[in-house]
Amino acid sequence: MSTASGKKNQRTYRRVAQKMLKALDSGQFPAGARLPPERELSERYGVSRPTIREAIIALEVMGRVEVQTGSGVYALKSFQTKSDNPREYSPFEITEARVLIESEAAALAASTMTEAELTELEGALKEMIEENDSGNLTSEVADRKFHSVIAHSTQNRPLINVIQHLWDIQANLPEIKTAHQSVCRTDGSKRIEEHRAILNTLKDRDCHAARVAMRNHFSRSLDALHTTTEERAVEEVRRQLNERRERFSLSRIQYTSKPESI
Amino acid sequence: MSTASGKKNQRTYRRVAQKMLKALDSGQFPAGARLPPERELSERYGVSRPTIREAIIALEVMGRVEVQTGSGVYALKSFQTKSDNPREYSPFEITEARVLIESEAAALAASTMTEAELTELEGALKEMIEENDSGNLTSEVADRKFHSVIAHSTQNRPLINVIQHLWDIQANLPEIKTAHQSVCRTDGSKRIEEHRAILNTLKDRDCHAARVAMRNHFSRSLDALHTTTEERAVEEVRRQLNERRERFSLSRIQYTSKPESI
């Protein structure tokens, strides 16, 4: 209850800092990104600029952001990725790790989720639907928000951090991105339905059903990943073929002046 | 900067917070003492009230002071900083995160484990038995090796990394250490049996049983943690009582010369 969100009598800077912390965790401001200027934040959160400054200082002391005078406030990475070489991970590994961990998080969240968080989830779902309708396929913010809210509802900070970390890694993998776009393009509505199913199990506080729903969701993601990886493989072969053909023709054209040396 | 007290180009709130930190460390404001009001501090340090507020918030986030609305700012004990420091996780959180993740890792390992890895596990178990017999209670190397082999057998590098990371964190928590020592001292053989049970389920390639066995193992760790935490709490109360008694006797001795004025 010490860290619970009894926001009524809490001081404003704490309330704001909590919200900004969630925004940071949800990937709204990835590491290195510049946050909006103080004045804009003060409008967004409906508080004065000094209060925003206080919240930013709190985040700064927590080591989550860095303030550069005259330039802006920048998000730092929250999870010290020591000798963690994210580039070496395959998208399948990441997804497998995520399915294991996030399914358990969902199961736990089924018993810890508050009404406010359920409302947040519905909001994220709504955003997802809007993104889907508007044809915005590149954005994953609503998706990430959805998963982030579930993670936060467990109130287990190491777990939140781990989930966030895995998302950060996968966000940098191009295969994941194309797979995500592909699944949005071909089965957008189905994907929405999966998220809604998860939401419903959480509403019912059915931890077993939540685990299953989350697993189903990921298993579809994994399928999409397999499919697009296959497509990419075919595409790659074709590209290499074309490249070879082009180089061959180029070499013939330039042969009289200078041979290619690469 | 035109101000004479130019300490590099650091921001004012940091400069002030450093000074106040020094004052706290020097015992100028012992634990529980009330700091001067904001208005007075702003005069003393020659800065405006908002800046003083910023410095106080920094100290608050660092867990050095506590602010009570309408009453004042109070110094806290420099060690008892568990309020909101996100870097420091509670041992319960860590253990909860581990039980979720490592149980799934065990379930996965049940199908991926090789014969060589099973042999390694048996070796780790043997080491654990030897450690237990020799009365070496502080070492956790065999325990860690056991869990590490299971993690590695999943061949999922992100998962391995996460498990490693959580172990690194918990290894630095004193509560975990004492709990581990306690469980080794009181129920060493039972702990060995739990590990053997996990090993057996992996030999049988029974992923469900592996998950359950791992959960059981952790649930016992959690119990031990609860117990030792309780013991520590009792110890703390006893210590404080003794401290008070000592102080009381001192005041009686000094009463003839000077009455205590607190």
Add this chain to the structure above:
DNA sequence: TTTTAATAATTGGTAATACATATTGGTCAA
């Protein structure tokens, strides 16, 4: 093309003010 100066954007910091809450002290009645 590179360098430099002007301009805009952004954080840094202060002052004055109003408000909310906790503490204090005093009055009055039982």
Add this chain to the structure above:
DNA sequence: TTGACCAATATGTATTACCAATTATTAAAA
């Protein structure tokens, strides 16, 4: 004397408005 209530005071909370200092961007000049 004791207890309860109430008003005054002290203290933190938060806002608005303003200007200064620093950095980033752009345009002009060499």
